[in-house]
Amino acid sequence: MRANGERVILVRRETSPDDIQGMDAAMGFLTAKGGMTSHAAVVARQMGKVCVAGCEAVEVKESQHTVKIGPVTLKEGDYLSINGFTGQVYGQDLPVVSSEVIQVIQGKMKPQQSEKYRYFATFLSWADRVRRLRIRANADIPDQADIARGFGAEGIGLCRTEHMFFAEDRIPIMQKMILSRTREEREQYLNKLLPLQKADFLGLYREMQGYPVTIRLLDPPLHEFLPRREELMVEIARIEEANNGNRTLSAQQADLLEEKRRLLARVEELHEFNPMLGLRGCRLGITMPEITRMQVRAILEAACEIAREGKKIVPEIMVPLVGMVTEMKAQKDLVRKTADEVIKQYGVRLKYLVGTMIELPRAAVTAGEIAKEAEFFSFGTNDMTQTTYGFSRDDAAKFIQFYMTTADLCPNCHGSDVDKKTNTCRSCGFVITEQPGNIIEFDPFATLDRDGVGFLMRRATWDGRNTRKDIKLGICGEHGGDPASIEFCHQIGLDYVSCSPYRVPIARLAAAQAVLNNRKKKSEKDI
């Protein structure tokens, strides 16, 4: 539909990385599940698209190509409008327009044409004079980096390399790599991915013109790249059942069945009960070092080409999900060995850094040890919030909402359609007779929890600097774009925050406010 020039909104139960092409085509996303840091919300912020996530009233019926929202049923092609600020969903085509600031950033308007943009730019230049924190952006592709630069980002704090593997021309190679039975076979497919990854990084480096670029090695569990286990099970059951019904399978169908069974067997091998706590992050790079090698080669070959052109580039290679200094050391040694080979091949002079995400409580607690092997830390506060609270970000939205605003939600079905006069839930008919007190005042995935996650960050900052005086410290979780969290990052002395491109202006302002607020507090104390 998008290719035909139509405007599209993607409506899903929840999105996952394999939706990335649909998300790219859509102008906005509406999901039934998830919250502030669910996949849909994070990608939307990064792409600068509108998103309403975790709208429990939405019921997606994929097989019928319809969506039921409360009492209304919409079918494919019907009009729908969504408001990402309020979470409202409208069953009609409402007129919308981009702000002038965005139009200038996107090059659709010139700064001279927009007084609003000039006010915006002047105002933020005042903030820049005051702030101490550097502001970076989370960007995976040159387009995002371009927007980020337009908004004033001073580097990329997080480039998620996995998003590159979901592109239409790459996912089949990625799948073959995962399904390989030998390292040789795996390396053969990785070699096909190498030039594509290298081109991605070249694009990013050029866009960032010498500003630092932090690239994270592959992070998600491998089954995210394969078809879903339960869908395969159902497909196989259907083919088998058709066979039982004496409708004999053609040779082609029999082959298909055999192929699906083989695929399922491999998917079963990779299946995990809690993938968030499974074989992912540096655990992948350690058990399959050839993946790390390919990525490091792509990062360094691209950097060497930039260096050859006489331009400045200092790539920062980031190892995800480290919990033990031994993991960091194993990956660092592998990175150094590969990187130094590439630099020698190119015969250029090039500096690069190797560091890690601090996103597990154990990493925070042993940060003093980890800093012996890591040249920078970037706090991955999404994952750290998950593990510190024991809250899955994909599942917890339901009870976090309940914890926050108990009076507005049904304790039985967790729906928000409660008749306040009769205290009856309109969705499930439940009569609300009792409400627990307010358990939590804010969503810890949106605003940093200073007492828990913040305690761990403070300790890691302190211990990290104690071990390595010039260690670079930043944050690249979603909190990097939240003003209250940015203030905390300023207070504990981080060097930079990194946020989605569209949040860069907010971050610049919040970083300045943090300085002023703390001056004020200090002078109040002095009195």
Added chain:
Amino acid sequence: MRANGERVILVRRETSPDDIQGMDAAMGFLTAKGGMTSHAAVVARQMGKVCVAGCEAVEVKESQHTVKIGPVTLKEGDYLSINGFTGQVYGQDLPVVSSEVIQVIQGKMKPQQSEKYRYFATFLSWADRVRRLRIRANADIPDQADIARGFGAEGIGLCRTEHMFFAEDRIPIMQKMILSRTREEREQYLNKLLPLQKADFLGLYREMQGYPVTIRLLDPPLHEFLPRREELMVEIARIEEANNGNRTLSAQQADLLEEKRRLLARVEELHEFNPMLGLRGCRLGITMPEITRMQVRAILEAACEIAREGKKIVPEIMVPLVGMVTEMKAQKDLVRKTADEVIKQYGVRLKYLVGTMIELPRAAVTAGEIAKEAEFFSFGTNDMTQTTYGFSRDDAAKFIQFYMTTADLCPNCHGSDVDKKTNTCRSCGFVITEQPGNIIEFDPFATLDRDGVGFLMRRATWDGRNTRKDIKLGICGEHGGDPASIEFCHQIGLDYVSCSPYRVPIARLAAAQAVLNNRKKKSEKDI
């Protein structure tokens, strides 16, 4: 088969709580997935059964009633022997015999008849004179409590109430409770469970004769009590497909299909991507307070009946998975209100304690606050290891093994059948050309990680005592039965360790050794 007097070994891909009846009937368990603290291993230790968990060579073909183990295929009824100490599996019926000590404990032999038992008892009495730590056992039913007492346990440190709901006569009521649409309906089924739970607790109290009994409120996510999502999806697909094939459904089949679809809809509602980090623990008790109320009523009614008999009883009610003091307060208030009502009804004098598990990093970091509302802490080190490391205990065995003994495992398929001469994996044919260094020296689920999890425990112990001087501190994770971990618990000053009944003698000895080792260290320092 067990009912016919035959000896049975349960072989499963992995076990889950709904296998509890099969586990009860079996003499031992063999699973393909899992590790030291997987469901099968934990239940085996508690029941005193033999278990080999995470034997990757095992391939269970449920539909064919066969098991492939390496090159051998066994069918239902074939003989199999397993060695829980070595992990070896034998395709034959090997003769086995219980130790004399176990025979005496189980009442099958008298102490006078066994010199070995008398040596055992004398030796451990020496340990008892030296140790400072109290030793409790994790026990859910009177039989386990009986064994624990026989081995010298001085209380129950963890009674998991959910195991009681999986019994054959209870699971249908539990399921109806979960599927209820209104609180009234839910309470109706909870009322049916109340007398059953009460009888469980009466049995435990009588067995423990005045020793403390810590009872944990419902902990697992509710979908564990329902049929599995993917199995329902496959069943529905099969019925639908049969229908498409023009084999018309009978009225009965159509009803069945409708029922399964309704069930699936509810299972989908409860489905979570990472159930370990989802709607469980006190999050259940807060969103569905009627569950907490029923359990507290059962705990207190049973205690009041014991008190009426003039016997001593101090139940300790434990709230699971607390991460915030507000959660603890909400549950404590509810527990106190319900408990005081029951005590008033019975007109007895009865003391009880309300405390919490410390099993999340956030709980450890904010323990000083939580201690304002909690009269005791019990460290749940299984869950705390999961969240501190970001290791799912059901999924991590594979890479933890790889991290520990890299030279013995295939980096491609993680199988252990590696030909060391040619460095070739016999399972997948992979040629091992490179091995990462040793990442980890021990399995953190078996032996407590002092640097990470231990840091958090030390802090919580310190802050907890700071807030509430007489707070009771214990541990009820699997580490409570591991000698090295027991030494650490002694060092940081816990009051007790709680372990599976069969580990109580080891724990008594290790607690004494901890005292002696630390005296030795102290005197070495003095010199």
